[in-house]
Amino acid sequence: MWEQVLRKIFETSATGARLPGHRTRPGRFRLVRYFIIAGVGAFVLAAMVLAWQEREQRIFFRRVQDHQREFVIQLQSDFARRQDEVARRDLLSVHESGNVNLTRLLANALWDSDIAPFVAKAQAIPVGHCHALPDVKDVNGLAAPSIQKKACFANIGAKIRALAGFDALHAKVFDAMKKSTVFKIKVYDLRGVTVYSSDHNQIGDDKSSNGGWQSAVTGKPASQLSHRDQFGAFEGVLHDRDLIESYLPVMAPGTDNVVGVFEVYSDVTPFLAQIKGTTDQIRASAASRQASLEEVAARNQQEIASMANTGLLVVISWLALLFAVLFVIVHRAERLLRAQEEERLLRAQEEEREHARQQLAQSEKMASLGQMAAGVAHQLNTPLAFSHSNIDLVLQQLEEIERALQVASRFADIVRRTPGDQVVFNLARSQVESCNVRPEDVGTIREMLGDVLHGLDQMSELVTHLLNFTRLDRARTSEFDINKGLTTVVYIARSVIPGRVRVVEAYAELPLLRCNASLLNQVFLNLISNAAQSIEGAGTVTVRSRFERGRVQVEIADTGSGIAPEVLPHIFDNYYTTKSEGEGTGLGLTIARNIVRNHGGDIEVLTRVGQGSTFTVWLPVAGAQALPKAA
């Protein structure tokens, strides 16, 4: 099917590009070359597109994987964070409620007896002037107490510390908190001023702007987790601790009325370390899971890549295979088409040659016809010339004879009219003397007319021979006496060949042969004139016929130059000629042999250089059924 399609494509282009000329290659459609260019281009393009697609797919897959991994990581870290947060919040709320209870306990134990009176005393110290001092903006842009304000409040702290009962209070609080997780306790009055602190330096500090304090004043405890690198606790300075700092409202015992605010710092470092440990564990397992995930992802990607590569390889090899198959088909198609084209060209050349050959054969025929016509004209001209001359002379002489006869008839008239034996003539002497005719002149005239008759015979003989030669008045093939044909041909040939060449005829009795006499005459004429032409100077052409072993043989022998050994194998070839241009086309013998072979016979040659050649034409008498129509 492919082949058909290809052939179709090519044939249309071939008919479009049909050009004259022999070996010139037309602007031929180079099928294989164009196929290779187009095919390789298309296949490379397809492979590139495939490879690109494959790459895009891989990138997309990797991206999806990355997204997934990130998501998992996020999830895990989220989980770890939330766990941490929850643990801390729980810790905070547990400690806060612990602190609240502690505060209650402390308040229950110490408030009425010790703290409340002290607070009352401290509250008596005015702080309004210190509050009135303006705040300044710190580096973060937040309102912060100025140095004067701080100094003012420190001054108040000193006053509080100086109050009676401070040391006793401190001792009691210290005792109560000894060996607990509480590191520090602060007590604020309702103005926000630090009335007591286990860290004495902080007494007097203003915390009215503190969120925790503000929340606790309204009855809601507030706690917060913080890390301190250094912390002044009951029992000395501590380092690197996690603390919960709780602002706790102090209710008057038995009421919900807030009468002060406690600030309690309790140590949660071990708890927090525990939480942190858990979180770290979670994080570590997440990390290990992530690593394995990544490993799996990498492996997957590797696998996909190798799969894609394999796929690509398979597709490319399929393409290559397809290309190879198509190439083979196209190659074969082109070879086929080239062969066809070559064949067509060859056929065209052959036709051209055949045409040229026919034309040459025709022109050779015409040339030999012209030669023959010239020879015949000359042969005709000779009897014509002397006949013409003789008749003219006879006519001339007839005038004189007429004159003599006139005189004679006048004599006879006068004799007839005159009776008696004696007649007297009265004639002018000159009249009689003008009779210049002698009886022997009539003899001459007879001879002259005899020659004319002979001339006419010659001419009619020529005409008969011409008719015999062409046999135009006969059927194409007929029973024919070859000897008759030879006689005619030799007669005609004598008019063409030069006088120095003698033609000898030696004919044996022959049976009639069914043949195309006109064509055979042509063959014999050709052979005889060839023979004559091979003779330079004087020589003899012998034409012999005989009947032997059921075939008629005609032998034309010459005493000419013979045929050179290198020429001999070619004498029957088309266009082979030893004559100069314009004298022969090299077709005479080819045509002659074709004619003889069409009669079932052949031509044979015997030659000796310098001594002459003998051409023998043999024709089968019995086997002459299949006869040619024409040359």
Place this chain on the structure above:
Amino acid sequence: MSEKIGKVLCVDDEPHVLRALQWLLNREFEVHTATSAQEGLRLLRGHDFDVVVSDQRMPEVTGVEFLRQVRRVAPRAMRILLTGYADLDAMVRSVNESEVFRFINKPWDIKELPRMIAEAAQIARASTAPPVPPQRQDAAAAIALGQQVTTVVLHVSENILVVGDDPEVHTAVNQASGDSVQVRHAFDFDDAVRMLNECPVGVIVCDVQVGKLDATRLVRLMKAKYPETVSVVFSDQNDAKIMMTLINQGQVYRFIPKPFKPGFIRIVLNAALKRHRELLDSPALRRRFAVEPAAQDTAESPQCDVRLAVVTATPRQPIPMVPAADVAFSAAGVNQ
């Protein structure tokens, strides 16, 4: 019977032709016949013939070849070639090799042939023998033998007139003639006639065809007026009739077949100038090359003839006619 006015040898291989010729001629001439060239040559050695008539086509030897031998054996005899059909090659050779007086086609005219032979016999009897040509020393043979022919030098001071519209012809003649000879060039018949009238010409070299006209008229005219002028014609495998007219009515000295060889032209010109000198020296010899009067259909006065030629050659231009006295001459002058 009146006295025979000439001794004629007829050669033909066909005895009937010889018989016919004998019947035709034996009243006026002493006729001898031969059926072969050999026999003819034998007779020539025993007799002094005035005229030799030969058929061209004979066994063994052609008429041209035979007459060439006659020219050597009996140079005084006038030679006439009879031929069955117009063979161009034979014509060229009959002029160049045999220097025939007339070239006659068969069948002959019974009035014309005896008249022609009578004229030839009269000329032969009146003239001395022309110089015998050297043994086979004709130009064609020299060229064929590859001899050195370029060394031939032209010594004669007469001039050459070249007529023709083929530039190659002019160039070839210029190259062949050398410096000692004046060569004049005419490119049509008008020019040629004017130049002929201006000053006498020794040799006229003419193309057989100039424009639409053939050279016959010019050559014929020129030969009739200036019998001592020698004419050479370039033949171009042309019409046999034209060539025959050139022989019989123009007494062409040589034909140069085209394509030509420069060496051949040189030899021909040299010989032509030599012949011109001989003709100048000997009026009797001049008569050997007398021309046949123009045939009836072209028998207008030569003046008319030239006028006709000029008119046909340059139909649009007013004819610059030469004075009538220069051109007009009587036909009687031809044979004197």
